[in-house]
Amino acid sequence: xxxxxxxxxxxxxxxxxxxxxxxxxxxxxxxxxxxxxxxxxxxxxxxxxxxxxxxxxxxxxxxxxxxxxxxxxxxxxxxxxxxxxxxxxxxxxxxxxxxxxxxxxxxxxxxxxxxxxxxxxxxxxxxxxxxxxxxxxxxxxxxxxxxxxxxxxxxxxxxxxxxxxxxxxxxxxxxxxxxxxxxxxxxxxxxxxxxxxxxxxxxxx
Amino acid sequence: xxxxxxxxxxxxxxxxxxxxxxxxxxxxxxxxxxxxxxxxxxxxxxxxxxxxxxxxxxxxxxxxxxxxxxxxxxxxxxxxxxxxxxxxxxxxxxxxxxxxxxxxxxxxxxxxxxxxxxxxxxxxxxxxxxxxxxxxxxxxxxxxxxxxxxxxxxxxxxxxxxxxxxxxxxxxxxxxxxxxxxxxxxxxxxxxxxxxxxxxxxxxx
Numbered sequence: 001x002x003x004x005x006x007x008x009x010x011x012x013x014x015x016x017x018x019x020x021x022x023x024x025x026x027x028x029x030x031x032x033x034x035x036x037x038x039x040x041x042x043x044x045x046x047x048x049x050x051x052x053x054x055x056x057x058x059x060x061x062x063x064x065x066x067x068x069x070x071x072x073x074x075x076x077x078x079x080x081x082x083x084x085x086x087x088x089x090x091x092x093x094x095x096x097x098x099x100x101x102x103x104x105x106x107x108x109x110x111x112x113x114x115x116x117x118x119x120x121x122x123x124x125x126x127x128x129x130x131x132x133x134x135x136x137x138x139x140x141x142x143x144x145x146x147x148x149x150x151x152x153x154x155x156x157x158x159x160x161x162x163x164x165x166x167x168x169x170x171x172x173x174x175x176x177x178x179x180x181x182x183x184x185x186x187x188x189x190x191x192x193x194x195x196x197x198x199x200x201x202x203x204x205x
Numbered sequence: 206x207x208x209x210x211x212x213x214x215x216x217x218x219x220x221x222x223x224x225x226x227x228x229x230x231x232x233x234x235x236x237x238x239x240x241x242x243x244x245x246x247x248x249x250x251x252x253x254x255x256x257x258x259x260x261x262x263x264x265x266x267x268x269x270x271x272x273x274x275x276x277x278x279x280x281x282x283x284x285x286x287x288x289x290x291x292x293x294x295x296x297x298x299x300x301x302x303x304x305x306x307x308x309x310x311x312x313x314x315x316x317x318x319x320x321x322x323x324x325x326x327x328x329x330x331x332x333x334x335x336x337x338x339x340x341x342x343x344x345x346x347x348x349x350x351x352x353x354x355x356x357x358x359x360x361x362x363x364x365x366x367x368x369x370x371x372x373x374x375x376x377x378x379x380x381x382x383x384x385x386x387x388x389x390x391x392x393x394x395x396x397x398x399x400x401x402x403x404x405x406x407x408x409x410x
Contacts, residue, residue, distance in 0.1 A: 014251055015258045015266075023261065046219055053220045056228065058263065060304040061220075070326075071296040074289075084279075091276040092297060099265040099306055121275075 020100030024058045027199040028097045030122060031104045031190065034115060034169060035132030036161050037147055038139030040178035040186075041106040044132060047183055048190045049104055057200055060096055062089060063106040077158050083114050090118030097126060102199065110160045112167040125197065130190060131172040134179045136161045225305030229263045232404040235298045235327060236309045236395065239320060239374060240337030241366050242352055243344030245383035245391075246311040249337060252388055253395045254309055262405060265301055267294060268311040282363050288319050295323030302331060307404065315365045317372040330402065335395060336377040339384045341366045 021027050031048065033041040042063045049059045068075075072088055075081040086109050096103040109115050119127040139161070140148040151159035158164040169175075174193050176186045195202045226232050236253065238246040247268045254264045273280075277293055280286040291314050301308040314320050324332040344366070345353040356364035363369040374380075379398050381391045400407045 015254050015264065019258060020263070020265075023258065023263065049220050053224060053228065058225070058228065058305070059220065060225075060300070062300070066300060066303070070299065071293060088276060088293075092300065094275065095265070095267070095271060095297065096301070096304065098271070099301065099304070100263070101304055101306075 017098045017100060020098075024100045026057050026102070026201075027197075028058075028100045028102055029125075029194075029197070029199050030093045030097055030118075030127050031102065031130055031194075032093075032109070032115065032118065032127060033104065033106045033130045033132055034109045034172075035178070036134060036136055036139045036166055037108055037159075038142045038144055039132040039134040040176075040183075041108075041132045043183065044130075044176065044178065044186050044190070045104040045106040047187050051187050051191060052102060052194075052200070055200070058101045059104065060101050061104045061106060062093060062096075067092075067107075079111075083111070083117075086111075086114035086118060090121050093118070094121045097122060102194075108160050108166070110164065110166045112169070115169070128174065128193065128197070129169050129172040130193075131169045131175045133168075133175050133177050138179050222303045222305060225303075229305045231262050231307070231406075232402075233263075233302045233305045233307055233331075234399075234402070234404050235302055235323075235332050236307065236335055236399075237298075237314070237320065237323065237332060238309065238311045238335045238337055239314045239377075240383070241339060241341055241344045241371055242313055242364075243347045243349055244337040244339040245381075245388075246313075246337045248388065249335075249381065249383065249391055249395070250309040250311040252392045256392050256396060257307060257399075257405070260405070263306045264309065265306050266309045266311060267297060267301075272297070272312075284316075288316070288322075291316075291319035291323060295326050298323070299326045302327060307399075313365050313371070315369065315371045317374070320374070333379065333398065333402070334374050334377040335398075336374045336380045338373075338380050338382045343384050 033045050035041050045061045049061050052059045067089060072085050075085050089105055089107060093103045093105055143149055147156060150156045151162045160166050176189055178186060194200050238250050240246050250266045254266050257264045272294060277290050280290050294310055294312060298308045298310055348354055352361060355361045356367045365371050379394060381394055399405045
């Protein structure tokens with residue numbers, strides 16, 4: 001091949017999100033879980049992922065475990081760092097969605113404005129806000145990671161629900177009462193939402 | 206279900222990278238394309254993606270188009286901002302690889318230390334450095350985006366190859382001579398590498 005023809009053929013050949021969704025045989029979207037520490041966001045997100053994976057859906061869960069020590073390792077917990085944290089997670093989830101993956105994010109994401117920033121990054125309908133509703137008393141009683149105890153002892157400043165506010169979603173796509181509902185019932189509610197939105201087929205039909 | 210039993214069943218059920226690779230029916234990895242502006246990184250990455258997509262491989266290309274205006278929109282082009290840019294791209298590619306995707310990154314990534322930082326984020330063998338080798342004279346002659354002209358006119362400071370160095374890889378997994386080779390031959394070399402590494406099956410066999 002001559003140099004000239006090399007020049008002419010070196011153009012972009014782009015695979016689109018819809019190509020990737022076709023390959024994966026389902027639509028992609030962001031499932032944005034929000035709620036207090038201990039409200040069950042991460043557990044629910046992972047359980048939903050397990051369900052989806054079993055029916056052949058490409059998934060990924062973003063949570064503190066894989067984001068805070070990596071992509072956002074330079075950020076702390078001030079309001080501005082929290083905002084930047086959520087901004088990056090939103091951008092990351094946007095790229096994963098573009099990659100044809102159902103992306104589940106499990107972060108407290110206490111501020112409405114930050115969640116709305118993430119929502120606005122993607123087309124309408126691609127961002128499903130799932131509110132893990134649980135009274136702080138129950139979260140504190142569970143205290144799986146011992147964080148409430150530390151926060152009460154003054155060892156963790158700006159802890160959501162203690163000395164930093166949690167702004168509950170006003171119009172989430174779904175509210176899951178994680179105190180009242182079992183995990184399997186909660187998973188079922190999320191899956192039902194995905195079927196209703198046409199993201200996945202109804203495997204029960 | 207009682208509150209007590211709710212507590213006991215709310216545990217993590219994690220899907221692993223290897224589960225996702227099984228679902229996608231191929232291994233995941235990072236193909237890190239590096240080279241001067243105009244050396245053909247992005248074009249080659251997109252052409253490789255097109256080839257892979259056609260044979261059913263889950264892929265995603267990270268390049269200036271989808272990263273600089275989003276995840277890294279807060280960064281400029283100083284050495285430290287460039288380093289942070291590459292760090293975030295490395296972390297992003299790591300997460301995408303964990304999601305079971307063959308992730309192709311197409312950034313100049315001129316500094317050896319930054320590329321090595323990205324390499325060290327993932328297990329041995331997951332990071333394949335692909336050097337798009339092309340003399341700067343040819344890149345400047347192509348000047349697809351008109352950037353060299355602007356850099357020569359002093360409108361773009363710290364332009365790689367003009368007033369900022371490009372440190373060529375010493376031991377890349379693959380060198381593609383984009384001046385001498387056609388695009389299709391270059392794609393074939395990359396695919397051959399992926400087959401050799403056991404990431405994808407040899408579709409020709």
